[in-house]
Amino acid sequence: MSRVLSFADAISEATCQALERDASVFVMGVGVDDSGGIFGTTNEAYARFGDARVFDTPISEQLTTGAAIGAALCGMRPILVHARNDFLLLTLDQIANHAAKWSYMSGGRLKCPIVIRGIIGRGWGQAAQHSQSLHAVVAHFPGLHVLMPSCARDAKGLLLAALEGDTPTVIIEHRWSYGLREEVPAEYFVEPIGKARVARVGADCTVVAASFMVTEALRAADQAAALGIDLEVIDLRTIRPWDVETVCASVRKTGRLIVADPGWGHFGLASEVSAVVAEREFSSLRAAVRRIALPDVPTPCAPVLEAAYYPVAADVLRVARELCGAELAALQSHFVASDATANGHAKPFAGAF
Amino acid sequence: MQSARTVSLTDLYERALLIRRAEEAVVDQYAEQNRLLVEKKPLTHAIKCPTHMSIGQEAAAAAIGFALTPDDVIFSTHRCHGHYLGKGGNLRAMMAELFGKETGCSRGKGGSMHLVDGAMGMLGSSAIVAGSVPLAVGAALSFQLRGLANVAMPCLGDGAVEQGLFTEALNFSALRKLPVVFLVENNFYATLSHVESRQTVPIPDRGRLFGMPSVCVEGSNLMKVYEAMQELVQYARSGRGPALLEVQAYRWLSHVGTEPDTGRMRRTADELRAWQAKCPIDAAERELRDRGAGEIVESVKARVSRDIAEALVFAKESEPPMVRAMFEDLHAESQR
Ligand SMILES: Cc1ncc(C[n+]2csc(CCOP(=O)(O)OP(=O)(O)O)c2C)c(N)n1
Ligand SMILES: [Mg+2]
Numbered sequence: 001m002s003r004v005l006s007f008a009d010a011i012s013e014a015t016c017q018a019l020e021r022d023a024s025v026f027v028m029g030v031g032v033d034d035s036g037g038i039f040g041t042t043n044e045a046y047a048r049f050g051d052a053r054v055f056d057t058p059i060s061e062q063l064t065t066g067a068a069i070g071a072a073l074c075g076m077r078p079i080l081v082h083a084r085n086d087f088l089l090l091t092l093d094q095i096a097n098h099a100a101k102w103s104y105m106s107g108g109r110l111k112c113p114i115v116i117r118g119i120i121g122r123g124w125g126q127a128a129q130h131s132q133s134l135h136a137v138v139a140h141f142p143g144l145h146v147l148m149p150s151c152a153r154d155a156k157g158l159l160l161a162a163l164e165g166d167t168p169t170v171i172i173e174h175r176w177s178y179g180l181r182e183e184v185p186a187e188y189f190v191e192p193i194g195k196a197r198v199a200r201v202g203a204d205c206t207v208v209a210a211s212f213m214v215t216e217a218l219r220a221a222d223q224a225a226a227l228g229i230d231l232e233v234i235d236l237r238t239i240r241p242w243d244v245e246t247v248c249a250s251v252r253k254t255g256r257l258i259v260a261d262p263g264w265g266h267f268g269l270a271s272e273v274s275a276v277v278a279e280r281e282f283s284s285l286r287a288a289v290r291r292i293a294l295p296d297v298p299t300p301c302a303p304v305l306e307a308a309y310y311p312v313a314a315d316v317l318r319v320a321r322e323l324c325g326a327e328l329a330a331l332q333s334h335f336v337a338s339d340a341t342a343n344g345h346a347k348p349f350a351g352a353f
Numbered sequence: 354m355q356s357a358r359t360v361s362l363t364d365l366y367e368r369a370l371l372i373r374r375a376e377e378a379v380v381d382q383y384a385e386q387n388r389l390l391v392e393k394k395p396l397t398h399a400i401k402c403p404t405h406m407s408i409g410q411e412a413a414a415a416a417i418g419f420a421l422t423p424d425d426v427i428f429s430t431h432r433c434h435g436h437y438l439g440k441g442g443n444l445r446a447m448m449a450e451l452f453g454k455e456t457g458c459s460r461g462k463g464g465s466m467h468l469v470d471g472a473m474g475m476l477g478s479s480a481i482v483a484g485s486v487p488l489a490v491g492a493a494l495s496f497q498l499r500g501l502a503n504v505a506m507p508c509l510g511d512g513a514v515e516q517g518l519f520t521e522a523l524n525f526s527a528l529r530k531l532p533v534v535f536l537v538e539n540n541f542y543a544t545l546s547h548v549e550s551r552q553t554v555p556i557p558d559r560g561r562l563f564g565m566p567s568v569c570v571e572g573s574n575l576m577k578v579y580e581a582m583q584e585l586v587q588y589a590r591s592g593r594g595p596a597l598l599e600v601q602a603y604r605w606l607s608h609v610g611t612e613p614d615t616g617r618m619r620r621t622a623d624e625l626r627a628w629q630a631k632c633p634i635d636a637a638e639r640e641l642r643d644r645g646a647g648e649i650v651e652s653v654k655a656r657v658s659r660d661i662a663e664a665l666v667f668a669k670e671s672e673p674p675m676v677r678a679m680f681e682d683l684h685a686e687s688q689r
Contacts, residue, residue, distance in 0.1 A: 125402025
C-alpha cells in the first residue's frame with residue numbers, strides 16, 4: 001500500500017519503522033524531543049518510543065558523534081540528528097578520523113553503522129553558518145556513505161537502507177524538500193545505495209542533480225520541453241558512492257551534461273561528476289560539461305543578496321539552452337526566483353528558524 | 354590602560370532600556386510584517402532574518418559597556434543584539450543590518466545573528482554554539498603577548514557550556530593566566546531544553562575546577578550584575594588569570610522569533626510571570642523614581658525612543674546592497 005506523504009513524514013515513518021523492527025536503533029540529537037521535532041521528523045518517534053530510545057542531548061556534538069560511533073562498535077545502530085548540517089563540521093574529526101576509518105584500520109574486523117542526519121537550511125536570512133551544503137566535505141572521505149534524498153520516497157527508503165547497512169552514513173536533507181509530497185509505500189522498504197534515479201527521461205541533454213537542485217532541474221525540464229529541448233534529469237540520490245554507470249549511459253545517449261550541485265563549485269560534487277564523465281565519456285560529449293553551483297562566497301544574509309545567491313530552474317534552463325544551441329533571443333524567461341512558498345511550504349516562510 | 358568609569362544606576366538603566374526598546378522595535382516590526390504577509394501586501398522594508406531576542410536578559414548586556422573599556426573586546430552568539438548594544442555598538446548600523454542594508458554593521462552580509470562592531474571592540478558573533486568562545490581566549494592571548502592590560506569576554510549561553518570547547522577554553526586560559534572573563538548567561542534553556550535536563554553541576558563549579566573566581570548573580574538588579582562583572586574584570590585585568598560570571602535571567606520570548614513560547618515543553622506561564630516580576634529595568638526605574646529621579650527617567654525614556662525611531666528611519670531609508678556586493682568582502686582589506 002502506498003499513500004501520499006511529505007518528505008518530513010516519510011523520514012518520521014522510516015525512523016519509527018526502524019525503531020520498531022530493530023532494538024539496536026536509537027535516535028539522539030539536540031532537540032529531537034522538542035515540540036518542533038527537527039521539522040517534524042522525530043516527534044512521532046519520541047512520542048512512541050520515549051526518552052530511552054529517542055533523546056535530547058547536551059549541545060556536545062563532537063561527543064555525541066563519537067559516542068554514536070562507540071555504541072555502533074558495540075552493536076547499536078544510532079541515528080544522530082543535527083538541525084543543520086553546519087553543526088556537523090564540529091564533529092568532522094569523529095566522522096573523518098574515526099567513523100570513516102575504523103573498519104579499515106581494524107582490517108575490516110570492526111564496523112560502526114552510524115547514521116548521521118544533517119539538514120541544509122535556506123532562506124529568510126539564515127546567513128553563512130546555517131545554510132551550507134556540506135555533502136562534498138563529507139563525501140571526500142573514503143569509508144563513508146553520503147546520501148542526499150530529494151523526494152519523500154527516497155527519504156524513507158534511503159534512511160532505512162542506511163540503517164540496514166554496516167557503513168557509517170551521512171544523510172544530508174534539504175529544508176525546502178520537507179514539504180514535497182508524493183506516494184510513499186507504507187511498508188518497510190529500502191532503496192539501493194549507490195544507485196541514481198532517472199527522474200525524467202530525455203534525449204538532448206543530461207542534467208545530473210542532487211537534493212533540492214533536482215526540484216529545480218525538473219522545473220527547468222518542464223520549461224525546456226516547451227522550447228523543444230528534451231532534458232534528462234538524473235537524481236543522484238547517493239553522493240558517495242555515486243552511480244557512474246547511470247550517468248555515463250545517459251551522457252552516451254545525450255552527448256551533453258549539466259551538473260546542478262546545491263553546494264559550491266570548487267572541489268565539489270559537480271566537479272567530481274564532471275571530471276569522471278570527462279575521463280570516461282570524452283568521446284561521447286558534444287560540448288563541454290557545465291556546472292551549476294553556488295557562487296564562490298558564503299551565504300549572504302540580506303534579502304537581495306540571498307535571492308541572487310541561489311541557482312534556480314532558470315539557471316538550469318539558460319545553461320541547457322546554451323548547450324543545446326537554441327536561439328537565446330527566443331527565450332522570454334518568465335521564471336521568478338524560487339521562494340519558499342513555491343517549493344512546498346504551506347505557509348509563507350515568515351522567519352524564525 | 355583606561356580605568357573603569359564610575360557608573361550610576363541611570364547609566365545602566367539607559368543602556369538596558371536601549372536594548373529592551375531596540376528589541377521591542379524588532380518585535381513591532383515583525384508584527385507589522387506578518388500583518389502585511391497575511392494581507393499579501395508587498396514587504397518593502399522588512400527584517401528577513403532569524404532574530405533571537407534577549408528581552409528579560411538585559412542586565413548582563415547593559416553591564417558590559419561599563420565594566421569593560423572600549424579597548425576591551427567581546428564576542429557573542431546568535432543572541433547578540435544586547436551584547437552589541439551593551440558594548441556600545443552603533444544602533445543605526447544594527448538596525449540597518451537587520452533590514453539587510455548596505456549601511457548595516459556588516460553591509461547586510463551577516464544579519465541578526467552576526468552583529469559586529471570592530472571599532473567598539475565587538476569582534477563578532479557566531480551562530481555556532483560556543484564557536485566564538487575560543488576566539489575570545491585568543492584575543493586575551495594577544496593582550497598578554499603584547500603586554501596590554503585589556504580583557505576579553507566571550508558571551509555565551511548555558512548551552513555553550515556543554516561544548517568541549519568551553520572546557521578547553523577554561524583549561525587553557527587558566528593555564529596561561531589569560532585575561533578572560535567568561536560571561537555565561539544562563540536563561541535555563543537551550544531552545545526548549547531545560548538546563549537541568551542537560552547538566553549536572555552548577556555552572557560556576559566548572560570555573561572553580563580550574564581555579565578561577567566564579568560567581569553567580571541573578572540578572573534582576575542592574576547594579577549588582579555590574580558590580581559582580583566589574584570585580585571579575587578587574588581581577589582578570591590585573592593579570593591574575595581568567596574568571597567566570599554566570600548571570601541568571603529569563604528569556605521572555607521564544608528561542609527564535611518575536612512571539613512568546615509559553616506553554617511549550619517546560620516553559621510555563623508561571624515561570625514567565627515570576628521572572629517578569631523581577632524585570633531588571635522596571636526595578637531600576639522604580640529605584641530611580643524612589644530616589645526622586647523621575648524626571649531623569651523620563652528624559653532617558655525620551656532619548657532612547659528618539660534614538661530608536663531615528664535608527665529605524667535610517668535603516669528603512671538606507672539602500673540595499675548592490676548584487677555585486679555579494680562577491681566583495683571575502684578577503685578583508687588589510688587594516689595596516
Ligand atoms: C554547534 C551548534 N549546535 C546546535 C545549534 C542550534 N542551536 C542554536 S542556539 C541553540 C541553543 C543555545 O542555547 P544557549 O547556549 O543556552 O543560548 P541561548 O539560546 O539560550 O541564548 C542551539 C541548540 C547551533 N547553532 N550550533
Ligand atoms: Mg540558554
